[in-house]
Amino acid sequence: MVALGPGLTRPKGAHHVDAQAGMLLPGLHDHHVHLLSSAASLRSINVGPSEVRSLDDLRRVLREARAVRDGVWIRAIGYHESVAGPLDRDLLDQLLPSTPLRIQHRSGAMWFLNSLGLERSGLEHEAHPAVERDGQGRATGRLWRGDHMFAVDDGTDxxxxxxxxxxxxxxxxxxxxxxxxxxxxxxxxxxxxxxxxxxxxxxxxxxxxxxxxxxxxxxxxxxxxxxxxxxxxxxxxxxxxxxxxxxxxxxxxxxxxxxxxxxxxxxxxxxxxxxxxxxxxxxxxxxxxxxxxxxxxxxxxxxxxxxxxxxxxxxxxxxxxxxxxxxxxxxxxxxxxxxxxxxxxxxxxxxxxxxxxxxxxxxxxxxxxxxxxxxxxxxxxxxxxxxxxxxxxxxxxxxxxxxxxxxxxxxxxxxxxxxxxxxxxxxxxxxxxxxxxxxxx
Ligand SMILES: [Zn+2]
CATH class of the missing domain: 3.20.20.140 (Metal-dependent hydrolases)
Incomplete structure (x- = not known):
C-alpha cells in the first residue's frame, strides 16, 4: 500500500472504487483448505440412477452444476438408460445448451456430448470412427470407446x-x-x-x-x-x-x-x-x-x-x-x-x-x-x-x-x-x- 488517508490525489489512469462508507477489511485468508480435493469434487457430478431418476431430474442436476461451474466443462458420470433413455446431442442441447457437457455411460464405454461439447473437444469435425454420425454425416453426440480423444481437456482440474x-x-x-x-x-x-x-x-x-x-x-x-x-x-x-x-x-x-x-x-x-x-x-x-x-x-x-x-x-x-x-x-x-x-x-x-x-x-x-x-x-x-x-x-x-x-x-x-x-x-x-x-x- 502506497498511501492511505483522506484527500489523496488519484494518479492518472488509476482504477477508482467508491467504497461508500463500506467496511474495509484485510483480504480474507483461508488458513486450511484442500484445493485439489475441492477441484476433484467439482469436476464430476454423478447422474447415476441412485442420484437422478428422470429427465427433469437430470436437467435440474445439470443446471445446478452449471450454476457452480459457470461456463467450464461439466463432466458427469454414471448415466444409465433407466434414467431417461438414450442420450444424444439434440436432447442434451435441450437440457443444457450454453455449457460444454459430457456425460459418461455407467459402463464407461460411451460418452454423450452436447453441441458445445462436440465443438470444444474438436470432435464435431473429427473423422475418427469412435465419433458416431447419422446418415447425413452429422455427429450424433455419441462417442464410443473414445476416452483417449479427450486428452486435450484433461486440464479440467x-x-x-x-x-x-x-x-x-x-x-x-x-x-x-x-x-x-x-x-x-x-x-x-x-x-x-x-x-x-x-x-x-x-x-x-x-x-x-x-x-x-x-x-x-x-x-x-x-x-x-x-x-x-x-x-x-x-x-x-x-x-x-x-x-x-x-x-x-x-x-x-x-x-x-x-x-x-x-x-x-x-x-x-x-x-x-x-x-x-x-x-x-x-x-x-x-x-x-x-x-x-x-x-x-x-x-x-x-x-x-x-x-x-x-x-x-x-x-x-x-x-x-x-x-x-x-x-x-x-x-x-x-x-x-x-x-x-x-x-x-x-x-x-x-x-x-x-x-x-x-x-x-x-x-x-x-x-x-x-x-x-x-x-x-x-x-x-x-x-x-x-x-x-x-x-x-x-x-x-x-x-x-x-x-x-x-x-x-x-x-x-x-x-x-x-x-x-x-x-x-x-x-x-x-x-x-x-x-x-x-x-x-
Ligand atoms: Zn483438512
Missing part, C-alpha cells in the same frame, strides 16, 4: 481450480493455505503452475511433507510440514519429535492434524520436547481440554479451527461425542482468553468453502437443528472475522491495513455496524489482491 479461485475471490478471499496431507510433488506443481498462470489468483501457501518441496519459479510460499496423526497408528514419539526438529531445522513449522484429545496431547508434548519455533500449528483442535492450555501456550502453537463444523456436523456430535467433551469441542473464545492464537480455515471440500459461513457460525455456535454447543465459546463478529484476516505464516495475527503492507483487501457493501450484524459473503463488494481489483460489483 485446472478449470476447476479456476472456478474455486473465482468463487473465493467473490467472497473476499485473497489467500489460501493448502493443507493437503501426503502432498506429492506433482500436486504441488499443479497448484504452483495454476498460480503462475493466473488460474488461482489468490496468494498460495502450500503445506507438504518434509522432503516434498516444489522447485518452481512461482511465488508460492512453502508452508508448514503437514503431520497426520491417527489414534490407532500413532508414530513413535521420538520419531515425531525428530520430524518436528527436522522441519524447524529446514526453516519450516509443523501443522499437526489433531481431532482427538490423545492427538492433541501427543502433538503438544512432542512440540515441547522438540522446542517450539513460534509458527507451529494444531489443525482443527477439535478437542483441546482446558488443562492443556498452559502446555499449548508454552508450545507457542496457533490453533487453526473450523467453527462451521459445529453448524454442519453439530447434531452428529451431540449424538456421538460424550457429554463430558462437548464443552471443549472446537473451543474458540476460551482459547483466545488463555492467550492461544486462533485462526480459521474452511477445510473445503470437507466443510463449506465459504469463510463467511464459518465466521457466522463462530458467533452462533448453533447446529442445523438449532441446538447450541459451547455457548461460552461464541466469538464476537469482529473476532470471528479475524479468524480469516491473519498472516499466512502467523495465522493468529491480524494483518493491518497500512502503508507498506501488501494491498490485499476485502471491501464490504455495508458500513461497519451493519456488516457486523449480517455476516455473509453477499456483502463483499470488491476484492483487491496485491493492489489489483480482482472482483468488483
Amino acid at each position: 485446472v478449470d476447476a481450480l479456476g472456478v474455486l479461485s473465482d468463487t473465493a475471490v467473490r467472497r473476499g478471499v485473497t489467500g489460501f493455505t493448502d493443507a493437503m496431507p501426503n502432498q506429492t510433488l506433482a500436486g504441488l506443481e499443479t497448484l504452483a503452475s495454476a498460480h503462475r498462470d493466473g488460474v488461482i489468483r489468490q496468494h498460495l501457501t502450500l503445506m507438504s511433507p518434509l522432503h516434498v518441496v516444489a522447485m518452481t519459479n512461482s511465488d508460492v510460499q512453502v508452508g508448514p510440514v503437514k503431520v497426520l496423526l491417527d489414534d490407532d497408528d500413532l508414530p513413535e514419539f521420538d520419531d515425531l519429535i525428530q520430524t518436528i526438529a527436522d522441519a524447524h531445522l529446514a526453516g519450516r513449522a509443523v501443522a499437526i492434524h489433531c481431532v482427538t484429545e490423545l492427538q492433541t496431547v501427543y502433538a503438544l508434548s512432542a512440540i515441547k520436547d522438540a522446542g517450539p519455533n513460534g509458527g507451529d500449528r494444531i489443525e482443527h483442535g477439535s478437542v483441546v481440554p482446558v488443562e492443556l492450555d498452559a502446555l499449548a501456550r508454552a508450545c507457542e502453537v496457533t490453533v487453526v479451527t473450523q467453527p462451521h463444523f459445529i453448524e454442519e456436523r453439530g447434531d452428529e456430535y451431540l449424538r456421538d461425542v460424550p457429554e463430558s467433551l462437548r464443552d471443549v469441542l472446537y473451543r474458540a473464545r476460551t482459547l483466545l482468553e488463555a492467550g492461544i492464537p486462533l485462526a480459521g480455515g474452511t477445510d473445503a471440500p470437507f466443510g463449506s468453502s465459504d469463510p463467511w459461513v464459518a465466521i457466522a457460525a463462530a458467533t452462533r455456535r448453533a447446529t442445523r437443528s438449532g441446538a447450541v454447543i459451547g455457548p461460552l465459546e461464541r466469538l464476537t463478529p469482529t473476532r470471528a472475522i479475524d479468524l480469516f484476516t491473519g498472516d499466512a505464516r502467523q495465522p493468529g495475527h491480524r494483518r493491518r491495513i497500512e502503508v507498506g503492507s501488501r494491498a490485499d483487501l476485502c471491501l464490504l457493501s455495508l458500513n461497519t455496524e451493519a456488516a457486523l450484524e449480517s455476516l455473509s459473503s453477499e456483502n463483499v463488494r470488491a476484492t483487491i489482491i496485491a493492489g489489483r481489483v480482482a472482483f468488483e460489483r
